Amino acid sequence: MSSLSAKIKDAFDEPACDKNRGKDAKARKEGCSKSLTPGAAAGGCAFDGAKIVLQPITDVAHLVHAPLACEGNSWDNRGAVSSGPTLWRTSFTTDLTELDLVMGQGERKLFKAIREIKHTYAPPAIFVYSTCVTALIGDDIEAVCKRATEKFGLAVVPINAPGLAGSKNLGNKLAAEALLDHVIGTVEPDDPGPYDINILGEFNLSGEFWLVKPLLDRLGIRVRACIPGDARYRDIASAHRARAAMMVCSTALISLARKMEERWDIPFFEGSFYGISDTSQALRNLVRLLVRKGADPEILERTETLIAQQEAIAWKKLESYRQRLQGKRVLLNTGGVKSWSVVHALMEIGIEIVGTSIKKSTVQDKERIKQVLKHDKHMFESMAASELYAMLSEHRADIMLSGGRTQFIALKAKTPWLDINQERQHPYAGYDGMVELVRQIDLAIHNPIWSQVRQPAPWDCQPELIGELPCTRNETAYLFDEFACATAHEC
Amino acid sequence: MARILPQSKSAAVNPLKSSQPLGAAFAFLGVDGAMPLFHGSQGCTSFALVLFVRHFKEAIPLQTTAMDEVATILGAADHLEEAILNLKNRTKPTLIGVCTTALVDTRGEDCAGDIANIKLKHTQQLAGTEIVLANTPDFDGAIEEGWAKAVTAMIEGITRSGERARHPKKIAILPGCNLSVADIEHMRDMVESFGLKPVILPDISGSLDGTVPDRWVATTYGGTSVEDIRELGTAMRCIAIGEHMRRPAKALLGLTGVPYVLFQSLTGLQDADRFVSLLSSISGAAVPARVRRRRAQLQDAMLDGHFHFGGKKIAIAAEPDQLFQLATFFAGLGSEIAAAVTTTDRSKILKKVPAVSVQIGDLGDLESLAVGADLLVTHSHGRQASERLGIPLMRIGFPVFDRLGSQHKLAILYQGTRDMIFEVANIFQANQHAPTPEALDPLRNREISR
Numbered sequence: 001m002s003s004l005s006a007k008i009k010d011a012f013d014e015p016a017c018d019k020n021r022g023k024d025a026k027a028r029k030e031g032c033s034k035s036l037t038p039g040a041a042a043g044g045c046a047f048d049g050a051k052i053v054l055q056p057i058t059d060v061a062h063l064v065h066a067p068l069a070c071e072g073n074s075w076d077n078r079g080a081v082s083s084g085p086t087l088w089r090t091s092f093t094t095d096l097t098e099l100d101l102v103m104g105q106g107e108r109k110l111f112k113a114i115r116e117i118k119h120t121y122a123p124p125a126i127f128v129y130s131t132c133v134t135a136l137i138g139d140d141i142e143a144v145c146k147r148a149t150e151k152f153g154l155a156v157v158p159i160n161a162p163g164l165a166g167s168k169n170l171g172n173k174l175a176a177e178a179l180l181d182h183v184i185g186t187v188e189p190d191d192p193g194p195y196d197i198n199i200l201g202e203f204n205l206s207g208e209f210w211l212v213k214p215l216l217d218r219l220g221i222r223v224r225a226c227i228p229g230d231a232r233y234r235d236i237a238s239a240h241r242a243r244a245a246m247m248v249c250s251t252a253l254i255s256l257a258r259k260m261e262e263r264w265d266i267p268f269f270e271g272s273f274y275g276i277s278d279t280s281q282a283l284r285n286l287v288r289l290l291v292r293k294g295a296d297p298e299i300l301e302r303t304e305t306l307i308a309q310q311e312a313i314a315w316k317k318l319e320s321y322r323q324r325l326q327g328k329r330v331l332l333n334t335g336g337v338k339s340w341s342v343v344h345a346l347m348e349i350g351i352e353i354v355g356t357s358i359k360k361s362t363v364q365d366k367e368r369i370k371q372v373l374k375h376d377k378h379m380f381e382s383m384a385a386s387e388l389y390a391m392l393s394e395h396r397a398d399i400m401l402s403g404g405r406t407q408f409i410a411l412k413a414k415t416p417w418l419d420i421n422q423e424r425q426h427p428y429a430g431y432d433g434m435v436e437l438v439r440q441i442d443l444a445i446h447n448p449i450w451s452q453v454r455q456p457a458p459w460d461c462q463p464e465l466i467g468e469l470p471c472t473r474n475e476t477a478y479l480f481d482e483f484a485c486a487t488a489h490e491c
Numbered sequence: 492m493a494r495i496l497p498q499s500k501s502a503a504v505n506p507l508k509s510s511q512p513l514g515a516a517f518a519f520l521g522v523d524g525a526m527p528l529f530h531g532s533q534g535c536t537s538f539a540l541v542l543f544v545r546h547f548k549e550a551i552p553l554q555t556t557a558m559d560e561v562a563t564i565l566g567a568a569d570h571l572e573e574a575i576l577n578l579k580n581r582t583k584p585t586l587i588g589v590c591t592t593a594l595v596d597t598r599g600e601d602c603a604g605d606i607a608n609i610k611l612k613h614t615q616q617l618a619g620t621e622i623v624l625a626n627t628p629d630f631d632g633a634i635e636e637g638w639a640k641a642v643t644a645m646i647e648g649i650t651r652s653g654e655r656a657r658h659p660k661k662i663a664i665l666p667g668c669n670l671s672v673a674d675i676e677h678m679r680d681m682v683e684s685f686g687l688k689p690v691i692l693p694d695i696s697g698s699l700d701g702t703v704p705d706r707w708v709a710t711t712y713g714g715t716s717v718e719d720i721r722e723l724g725t726a727m728r729c730i731a732i733g734e735h736m737r738r739p740a741k742a743l744l745g746l747t748g749v750p751y752v753l754f755q756s757l758t759g760l761q762d763a764d765r766f767v768s769l770l771s772s773i774s775g776a777a778v779p780a781r782v783r784r785r786r787a788q789l790q791d792a793m794l795d796g797h798f799h800f801g802g803k804k805i806a807i808a809a810e811p812d813q814l815f816q817l818a819t820f821f822a823g824l825g826s827e828i829a830a831a832v833t834t835t836d837r838s839k840i841l842k843k844v845p846a847v848s849v850q851i852g853d854l855g856d857l858e859s860l861a862v863g864a865d866l867l868v869t870h871s872h873g874r875q876a877s878e879r880l881g882i883p884l885m886r887i888g889f890p891v892f893d894r895l896g897s898q899h900k901l902a903i904l905y906q907g908t909r910d911m912i913f914e915v916a917n918i919f920q921a922n923q924h925a926p927t928p929e930a931l932d933p934l935r936n937r938e939i940s941r
């Protein structure tokens with residue numbers, strides 16, 4: 001465990017993190033994990049976080065060394081998409097039984113499991129995840145992985161992020177450490193070029209990176225590695241030869257970006273593909289970094305042309321929603337797709353933001369949100385379920401955009417809701433993604449069910465109705481028509 | 492008698508199981524005002540929670556003691572205490588159902604002792620809240636065991652012991668975890684149609700049936716009341732459904748002397764007949780006309796449907812009792828159980844499964860055994876195997892996350908059996924391949940068989 005605690009300390013010492021820079025030395029040492037409150041905690045563990053970051057690597061076999069629950073309750077549950085290999089969706093676990101634990105057979109079983117996977121699936125690499133129980137009984141997965149690598153001649157990578165180590169966010173960081181220690185830089189590409197980039201922290205949920213990649217293709221930029229969305233093992237192993245990197249939104253992989261800059265001189269910037277102006281800015285920053293690293297400066301102008309063209313198309317498409325969405329009130333309640341840029345684009349077409357959580361926003365984002373929202377009171381760190389329910393059931397918002405965790409608060413309050421987290425069904429990245437987001441908001445708000453489900457049962461609000469019940473079928477139909485008219489007028 | 496084949500692989504491929512604490516939490520969710528609490532790291536809870544939400548499309552109350560490294564090394568009793576007190580203060584549950592996990596049980600904590608201490612220390616503060624413990628480490632069992640342990644724990648912890656004056660019309664019903672919301676609603680109607688008063692534990696039809704309350708409730712709303720659990724001993728008779736419910740039924744018998752009848756399945760004409768006959772004999776009432784009508788409808792469905800079932804090869808992967816329920820259903824209509832895969836070898840029901848062998852294993856095993864089958868029957872995670880093999884998938888059990896309404900699907904008694912016959916026959920009809928000259932060419936067929 002000593003090396004794990006060293007890793008954890010290292011993971012929390014993040015000079016590139018704004019929050020961390022603002023602390024004094026002592027506070028920095030304590031790390032940024034808040035201790036959890038028993039009986040009032042929510043969210044995943046470190047193992048969860050590590051798996052989220054690594055599992056979208058599509059041709060790798062992900063083997064979870066644990067009793068059943070860690071993998072059995074969680075496999076094939078995220079919306080990342082692959083353009084080729086499907087092995088990542090096959091679940092592997094050592095499914096340790098009581099006997100395995102009592103007899104101390106964990107390591108042996110793990111080694112045999114690696115052999116079985118190698119023989120049956122012949123993947124380019126196997127990632128082995130440690131978990132609470134296997135950490136507790138002291139299974140040395142690093143030694144097993146080392147031995148298996150030698151014996152079977154394929155990369156067997158230990159991912160040392162047991163759940164008890166801490167939060168999901170810590171797991172993200174530990175996964176990045178594992179990639180740095182064991183994967184990145186192990187393969188030399190035979191075709192490095194001046195337009196090679198890495199995208200870090202893009203998960204290709206609902207395939208949304210495919211809304212962005214064609215833009216990069218058009219500019220002649222090659223994505224050496226997108227980590228982890230739709231990635232192949234070899235892409236990541238040779239990612240150290242990229243010329244520049246973009247770290248997408250989430251602060252989960254910032255240590256990866258910084259360390260790749262230190263080790264292999266790959267400059268990076270933090271950007272987002274959510275929202276029109278952010279997408280444009282991301283493209284600009286990418287080509288600027290490439291030019292700085294020796295690419296032909298003519299690309300700058302080509303990029304501006306492409307941006308102008310794409311922005312014009314996107315704004316034109318968005319304009320058609322203005323009339324339907326003007327004045328609608330949106331409550332944004334998530335990390336994920338919630339950059340300043342999305343707020344900006346929504347406000348641009350007349351949508352009002354009645355609240356936004358700022359739990360995962362960057363300092364700059366907070367500043368910009370503050371400026372456009374004018375009221376601090378619209379910003380909140382987090383909101384209790386009951387408060388949220390009250391706000392929505394009193395119709396203080398027309399729609400909530402959030403993740404699955406709060407989905408049913410909105411739905412039970414009979415309020416339109418749109419999933420903008422990892423289980424979402426629609427791609428929201430890039431120019432077309434922003435248009436799609438607005439289209440989905442429009443569809444959600446204007447669905448005809450809302451006026452129907454909010455209507456109380458007729459016998460509850462008009463007891464006298466019972467006396468006037470129609471006795472023939474035609475009269476019933478007539479009554480229904482009248483009812484339909486009444487609700488139509490209302491909305 | 493089916494041969495039970497133990498698992499021989501080291502790497503489980505595409506797990507069939509969901510974990511034992513999840514099964515226990517599931518049972519606690521069938522109690523009104525309940526809050527299940529996982530004693531482990533927060534990931535244990537988060538994974539189970541997400542799976543429940545994906546299946547039921549509901550907000551699910553489920554909390555964690557959030558064990559960290561320090562608690563793992565030094566002991567987690569104070570985490571348990573803090574969690575229970577926090578839950579009591581914030582959500583005021585009538586029941587906190589503690590489910591242990593692999594983490595705390597590998598440590599070997601004395602959770603029962605811890606809970607006794609906590610109750611003693613905070614008697615006043617915890618008044619009005621029952622605290623029940625189910626020992627459910629993830630390294631053992633699966634949903635069925637967890638469910639049965641939680642029900643047993645509730646009976647042992649809450650039900651008043653001793654022989655009591657029996658209410659002549661009151662029937663205690665202990666449904667297995669393979670019964671859906673619709674199954675339980677239907678069973679209640681059936682029992683009530685004989686003038687009997689059923690008390691169902693757990694009753695997920697009250698809590699997980701997807702309704703819209705008019706306020707925000709942090710615990711379950713609906714389900715068996717704690718008071719009803721306390722008074723289970725006044726029932727005339729107990730009916731347990733599924734072999735895994737024998738243990739709680741025995742616990743009730745031992746505690747209160749209420750005799751039980753166990754039904755291994757309620758699907759199929761014969762089992763439905765037995766159930767209805769029992770109700771008739773307990774109540775002394777004649778079988779109502781509408782029940783007779785349902786029976787006739789099932790007979791007709793069997794006549795219409797058997798064409799589609801005869802000779803079909805069915806591959807099933809499910810928890811033991813559900814495997815038995817479905818295998819007997821298909822075999823009873825003339826199909827062959829080509830593959831039977833289940834989660835654990837503990838259940839006595841497995842030997843009775845109408846198949847040559849039952850493999851203890853995972854969906855990887857199902858996929859290799861199901862080659863050449865006509866239908867896969869398992870939960871939603873079977874979708875990948877179904878795609879790769881090109882065999883249609885009938886979704887049953889838990890979790891079903893890529894179809895709506897699985898909790899409202901009826902599979903028991905006359906009506907449920909009828910509906911299931913239609914569902915399966917329709918899957919077959921939708922996946923029919925029109926005959927081609929090549930497929931029917933007698934010479935070609937001989938070439939292949941030679």
